[in-house]
Amino acid sequence: MKIVKTFTILICLAFASLVMADHPMHNHKMSPEMKKQHETMTTINKQWSIIQKSLNSSDIEAAEKAAGNILEKCSNIEKFMLHKNGDKKEEFLVKYKSFEGNISKLHEAIKLKDLDTAKGLLKPVDNSCKECHSMFR
Numbered sequence: 001m002k003i004v005k006t007f008t009i010l011i012c013l014a015f016a017s018l019v020m021a022d023h024p025m026h027n028h029k030m031s032p033e034m035k036k037q038h039e040t041m042t043t044i045n046k047q048w049s050i051i052q053k054s055l056n057s058s059d060i061e062a063a064e065k066a067a068g069n070i071l072e073k074c075s076n077i078e079k080f081m082l083h084k085n086g087d088k089k090e091e092f093l094v095k096y097k098s099f100e101g102n103i104s105k106l107h108e109a110i111k112l113k114d115l116d117t118a119k120g121l122l123k124p125v126d127n128s129c130k131e132c133h134s135m136f137r
Ligand code: HEC
Pocket: 034, 037, 038, 039, 041, 042, 044, 045, 048, 077, 080, 083, 092, 095, 096, 099, 125, 126, 128, 129, 130, 132, 133, 136, 137
């Protein structure tokens, strides 16, 4: 009887540790997807601050580089695994497209050294970030 009890407890412990290891929230291990999403958004966030600062100080070269960096990174967003409103992937992609469109326009305006147009696009881009976050972040 004692052996059966000990054995049952051991099996339970083994099962519990498997469940814990599989669950990223319990041991703070990030899955590769989550790491990539975090990295993508952190980069976009950093480059976005650079664009805003450099347009305000008319540093066109820095702004162009940062906008290029965002364009390079942003297609990662399409593959995001959604933790919130995951059943609304289509709407997410619409918001992604709108963001990408605004960033492309901004990149073009900067390349043409058209600072008025570029500065006018800061608000629409900022709204694209917020619109997506309000639903999916
Ligand atoms: C199409 C949707 C979408 C757009 C557009 C978007 N984001 Fe995000 N963002 C997300 C999602 C989803 C998360 C949460 C990621 C996760 O949980 O893996 C996020 C997370 C973040 C985070 C937190 C990163 C972290 O993991 O700590 C920052 C910062 C951020 N976004 C900044 C921005 C900025 C700045 C912009 C615009 C220049 C932007 N995002 C545009 C969807 C978007």
